[in-house]
Amino acid sequence: MPPEFGATPWGRAWVRTVESTSMARPNPLLPRARTLARNTTTVVVAGVGHVEAEVTVSGQVRRVRIDLPLWPDETQAEAGRLIARAMAEHRGLVAGDLPDTLEADLTQHAISIAVPPEAQQGECTCRARTRPCVHILATIYALAQLVDERPALAVELRSTPTKATVTADPGWVALSDLDPAGFYGD
Numbered sequence: 001m002p003p004e005f006g007a008t009p010w011g012r013a014w015v016r017t018v019e020s021t022s023m024a025r026p027n028p029l030l031p032r033a034r035t036l037a038r039n040t041t042t043v044v045v046a047g048v049g050h051v052e053a054e055v056t057v058s059g060q061v062r063r064v065r066i067d068l069p070l071w072p073d074e075t076q077a078e079a080g081r082l083i084a085r086a087m088a089e090h091r092g093l094v095a096g097d098l099p100d101t102l103e104a105d106l107t108q109h110a111i112s113i114a115v116p117p118e119a120q121q122g123e124c125t126c127r128a129r130t131r132p133c134v135h136i137l138a139t140i141y142a143l144a145q146l147v148d149e150r151p152a153l154a155v156e157l158r159s160t161p162t163k164a165t166v167t168a169d170p171g172w173v174a175l176s177d178l179d180p181a182g183f184y185g186d
């Protein structure tokens with residue numbers, strides 16, 4: 001069975017931001033964060049540069065917002081080229097899916113899919129002193145699941161819409177990067 005969080009390389013990149021193996025010991029909040037992600041976390045918004053979620057704990061709603069830096073312009077342009085090429089080579093994927101080989105491609109070009117913990121700007125309405133709190137961690141797990149379900153989200157989170165090559169539209173490949181004749185020809 002695939003893992004519940006991080007079933008694809010895209011979601012896994014996000015899971016790794018909270019389950020970093022470089023830490024001396026695992027964050028003790030993680031099991032609880034996974035339970036919350038599984039049961040009471042609703043991602044309200046996940047899009048360009050941020051994610052918002054509501055995490056319900058004992059009937060109380062905690063609101064989480066995490067701001068994420070976009071890729072620099074040149075990185076977005078490079079990612080766009082790699083995406084267009086990968087999509088041209090992998091026709092027939094369902095809308096929102098991306099080939100796993102593309103993840104490897106991006107990584108090879110030093111383009112990180114996920115945002116490292118120190119660059120995630122997380123806010124939560126709870127009063128826990130530790131940051132990230134368990135609700136922020138739950139939001140990252142929930143986000144990883146959404147990314148597993150629709151890998152294109154991983155790109156959308158890091159890209160400016162006008163430059164992004166992925167949208168919710170099934171015809172989302174950057175048409176300018178493809179030979180129109182080839183694209184519509186089959």
Ligand SMILES: [Zn+2]
Pocket residue numbers: 062124125126127128133134135136
């Ligand atoms: Zn919190």
